[in-house]
Amino acid sequence: MSIQTVPTTPFAGQRPGTSGLRKKVTEFQRPGYLENFVEAIFLIVGSGGGCGLVVGGDGRYFNREAIQTILRMAAAHGVARCLVGRGGILSTPAVSCVIRKRAAFGGIVLSASHNPGGPDGDFGIKYNIENGGPAPEKITEAIHAATRTLNCYHISDCPPVDLDRPGSTRIEGMTVEVIDPVADYAELMARLFDFDAIRALFARGFRMRFDAMHAVSGPYAQAIIEGMLGAPGGTVVNCTPLEDFGGGHPDPNPVNAAELVAHMNGPDAPDLGAASDGDGDRNMIVGRGLAVTPSDSLAIIAANAAVAPGYAKGITGIARSMPTSRAADRVADSLGITCFETPTGWKYFGNLMDANLATLCGEESYGTGSHHIREKDGLWAVLFWLNLLAVRGQSVEEIVRGHWARFGRNYYSRHDYEAVDAGAADALMEALRARLPELAGRTLGSFRVAEADDFVYHDPVDGSVATHQGIRIIMADGSRIVFRLSGTGTEGATIRLYLERYEADPARHGLDTQAALADLAAIADDIAGLRQRTGRAQPSVIT
Ligand code: VG1
Ligand code: CO
Numbered sequence: 001m002s003i004q005t006v007p008t009t010p011f012a013g014q015r016p017g018t019s020g021l022r023k024k025v026t027e028f029q030r031p032g033y034l035e036n037f038v039e040a041i042f043l044i045v046g047s048g049g050g051c052g053l054v055v056g057g058d059g060r061y062f063n064r065e066a067i068q069t070i071l072r073m074a075a076a077h078g079v080a081r082c083l084v085g086r087g088g089i090l091s092t093p094a095v096s097c098v099i100r101k102r103a104a105f106g107g108i109v110l111s112a113s114h115n116p117g118g119p120d121g122d123f124g125i126k127y128n129i130e131n132g133g134p135a136p137e138k139i140t141e142a143i144h145a146a147t148r149t150l151n152c153y154h155i156s157d158c159p160p161v162d163l164d165r166p167g168s169t170r171i172e173g174m175t176v177e178v179i180d181p182v183a184d185y186a187e188l189m190a191r192l193f194d195f196d197a198i199r200a201l202f203a204r205g206f207r208m209r210f211d212a213m214h215a216v217s218g219p220y221a222q223a224i225i226e227g228m229l230g231a232p233g234g235t236v237v238n239c240t241p242l243e244d245f246g247g248g249h250p251d252p253n254p255v256n257a258a259e260l261v262a263h264m265n266g267p268d269a270p271d272l273g274a275a276s277d278g279d280g281d282r283n284m285i286v287g288r289g290l291a292v293t294p295s296d297s298l299a300i301i302a303a304n305a306a307v308a309p310g311y312a313k314g315i316t317g318i319a320r321s322m323p324t325s326r327a328a329d330r331v332a333d334s335l336g337i338t339c340f341e342t343p344t345g346w347k348y349f350g351n352l353m354d355a356n357l358a359t360l361c362g363e364e365s366y367g368t369g370s371h372h373i374r375e376k377d378g379l380w381a382v383l384f385w386l387n388l389l390a391v392r393g394q395s396v397e398e399i400v401r402g403h404w405a406r407f408g409r410n411y412y413s414r415h416d417y418e419a420v421d422a423g424a425a426d427a428l429m430e431a432l433r434a435r436l437p438e439l440a441g442r443t444l445g446s447f448r449v450a451e452a453d454d455f456v457y458h459d460p461v462d463g464s465v466a467t468h469q470g471i472r473i474i475m476a477d478g479s480r481i482v483f484r485l486s487g488t489g490t491e492g493a494t495i496r497l498y499l500e501r502y503e504a505d506p507a508r509h510g511l512d513t514q515a516a517l518a519d520l521a522a523i524a525d526d527i528a529g530l531r532q533r534t535g536r537a538q539p540s541v542i543t
Helices: 034-046 063-076 092-101 137-147 183-193 195-203 217-228 260-264 294-303 327-335 350-354 378-392 398-406 422-439 513-528 530-534
Strands: 003-007 021-024 052-057 081-089 106-110 122-128 152-156 169-170 174-179 207-213 272-276 285-286 290-291 319-322 338-342 358-363 367-369 409-420 447-454 472-477 480-487 493-503
Touching: 003 063, 034 063, 034 106, 034 122, 034 137, 034 152, 034 338, 052 063, 052 092, 063 081, 063 106, 063 152, 063 169, 092 106, 092 122, 092 183, 092 378, 122 137, 122 513, 183 217, 195 378, 207 217, 207 260, 217 378, 260 272, 260 285, 260 290, 272 378, 285 294, 285 378, 285 398, 290 294, 290 378, 290 398, 294 319, 294 327, 294 358, 294 367, 294 398, 294 409, 294 480, 319 350, 319 493, 327 338, 327 398, 327 409, 358 493, 378 398, 409 422, 409 513, 409 530, 422 447, 422 472, 422 493, 422 513, 422 530, 447 513, 480 513, 493 513, 493 530, 513 530
Parallel strands: 052 081, 052 106, 081 174, 207 272, 319 338, 319 358
Antiparallel strands: 003 152, 021 122, 106 122, 169 174, 272 285, 285 290, 358 367, 409 493, 447 472, 472 480, 480 493
16 A cells, blocks of 8 residues: 555546536546646645544535545545545535534535536535535635646545445545534534424324435435434335436426426325435425425515524524525514525525524525524425424415515516527626616606616635626616526536516415516516527526
């Protein structure tokens, strides 16, 4: 067993996006591709000075192979200890939990989240820092810079570690500890939520369906919902993580989790439906015949935080990504706390949570979480809803409608134009940017534009500035049109159009969402030339 220095040359394009480096599996399989990126990580973050490094992924194709490479490279870089989930499995929230609980210096998460897996699918790698959260931009940018000048990487030539056998082994001077992927996380959940009340709810005959979409949350949901909370066997479906997620698209939204939504609209619908994504950090909440929007879910959780023991003392603040609807802002106002508006991506919430400025965070993209860890957390949101339903004794629909009646309804939808020509997408955004100065004050249809800008975020904690975070057209009545380009895709560009309209009148809370937003969608198409520039008659996905 010895440490090798292997000559290499840089690969172009190893720049982390919204959530780590995401590429086709075939790209990651190019000799040296993964190694170069991992070398750059260790060059920037160092070896942790005796602390541990957490390593795990969502079980997708190439997960095990990547983990073996990372372990051999960690050993070569003098890392003292690596904690790896059994079978190479750790959900993204579990990585965050384990980093914090075991005072590791960081973690490496292998996942492309909701992107499809398998040999022709996507793979991804992300570095998390010692607070358990995604590395901030200054670190990811430094890693990217390092990938551009590498000429060698360091790796041990030791044989593969048995990832399926719990316990410790050694590579060079490093200890590899294979840990139970669920235990630390489950223990944390039991401290945050009233498990007795939820157990009693199931004992009274409450029924739910949790669709793990053949992805990583299966073992967690099974152990917690069926094992600890006593839900009947079969409550968690599609619960074995598969390397290709069963050929599906593990994205918990009404389009990709259509089967669950159909079940919740059917005659035998249970009381609650839920789903999670590839790496377990997203969630969808569905009642009988009603899918809760993620923006509403954040607002409802905030308005009811005190039902859960972990939040009984109240919340200090809320944070939402800029495109997320302003439903949470109304709750924050009523509580007399701040609702922070950040760029898209969980990394921007870390400072706010570390400084205790925000307790709850959320994104419109089916991401919700709290300061219990530093990642969004799918199962956490589902457990919160179970706790809420157990305490309130109302249905999901009653809770949602009651929330709208009290705070008003923010009609909300996202329209994605996927895999469009990257040049056309850039040109569309450029043209929009150029038009911003003339938009303010103008009347568009029945709306008057109050403000139009390219969102800039000033981090109130460390003073860092993030520019070009999305184009906002804010109407005088609070309605919004937002455009941004995705930073997680692996094919061409994806344009996201976000539409929001506020309705205070309870008599108008029962409209169809797309109908309620049709005027705004038409205005958006008009000012951006969406259909004309993309050559698409309609969005590829509407959520
Ligand atoms: C998307 C979502 C964003 C989310 C990110 C990572 O990013 O819009 O809200 O944080 O995915 O989620 P983008 O740049 O494609 O819009 V996950 O569950 O894929 O780690
Ligand atoms: Co995810």
